[in-house]
């Protein structure tokens with residue numbers, strides 16, 4: 094069957110907030126240390142201690158926002174341990190993640206320097222679980238106050254005269270779990286208290302993000318919206334994709350064929366979660382002032398054999414690329430409520446953009462999808478109706494094709510498509526209504542990322558097995574695009 098797609102190119106569903114393309118870097122395993130921070134004295138080429146190869150690759154991605162320092166680590170992090178001369182900073186054990194020594198060499202100054210280098214917004218996650226209100230208040234003052242105060246003076250003593258711009262601040266992380274095992278009623282009260290002291294100094298306006306639900310905990314969302322909605326700008330949501338369950342995550346590579354299907358089916362749960370959490374938010378916030386902030390998402394597999402189980406290091410295949418494409422399309426289609434998302438995590442942890450080994454680095458298939466899809470950042474989301482062929486496996490079925498479309502400020506249209514079938518080509522007919530005149534279309538360009546086996550991936554010896562290539566499988570017939578997409582492919586079509 095042909096999959097039919099109808100796009101209204103002259104209409105708008107609102108703007109796709111570029112922050113949907115956000116990232117997350119935690120003090121976990123080899124994400125910060127080795128993956129991003131190597132220190133100025135490292136033999137690995139670096140820029141002020143940040144490894145240059147990773148920095149350049151991340152710059153190309155046009156990361157809009159970066160969340161730090163956790164995750165579970167955030168509720169154990171005491172920011173004053175990470176400022177001042179680095180040789181004098183406290184050494185401690187990262188108890189939550191793999192028991193490695195945390196030397197605090199990467200702290201507030203280093204993180205905010207990284208954000209400046211990437212030209213992205215910092216999203217700092219504060220400590221509610223084991224930190225005090227005073228500690229949180231002083232952190233914000235340290236980073237953002239431009240005047241005479243103990244914390245602003247301390248910042249100056251540490252070499253930074255002017256305050257930084259810090260827009261996004263999270264008040265606790267997973268407060269229902271590693272962040273304190275709280276009930277939503279209790280956390281809602283704590284949130285109200287802590288956020289009171291997260292102050293706006295001068296021009297710096299903070300967007301306050303409350304800890305939101307774990308997956309389908311709708312009671313959490315309801316309670317937070319009811320009791321604390323008026324004091325928040327964003328409410329988070331965490332949802333990871335496993336092959337079977339948290340207990341049976343499956344492997345990142347060498348997995349059975351049924352786990353290809355299961356992961357893609359489970360990735361689609363995101364759509365249902367956003368729909369249902371948004372419906373609750375709508376009751377308390379019909380004007381959609383409060384953003385749903387999906388600040389942890391992505392695949393979570395068993396760690397690579399022989400690696401520290403607490404480091405969460407996993408390979409990344411064409412299947413991860415499909416998950417990224419599916420979920421980014423879902424975010425686009427919910428751009429009225431989803432204002433930010435942060436995939437977990439940037440380097441060497443979970444569904445990473447980049448993997449490193451010593452001085453070597455590779456870009457994962459997920460990186461390539463983010464790079465191909467970045468054209469949607471801050472573009473106008475277009476109404477899209479899809480009647481997809483089905484992808485069937487072992488008596489179960491999901492849609493074979495996922496799609497979204499947007500119009501960039503320069504007028505270019507972008508359509509992103511995923512064919513999730515592991516063995517069948519997708520035949521598409523895309524009608525574009527609202528074109529003034531299809532003869533005005535000057536160019537149709539496409540880019541494709543495709544796999545030739547279900548666990549195709551890049552290795553340090555063969556880092557370009559999977560890389561985007563140009564796609565010429567789309568042709569225009571009046572106002573209809575005919576497209577053929579190979580199995581296991583993500584495609585972005587640009588129409589000028």
Ligand code: AHR
Nearest residue numbers: 163164165166266267437
């Ligand atoms: O991303 C890994 C961990 O997953 C984070 O630290 C935590 O917030 C979540 O449970």
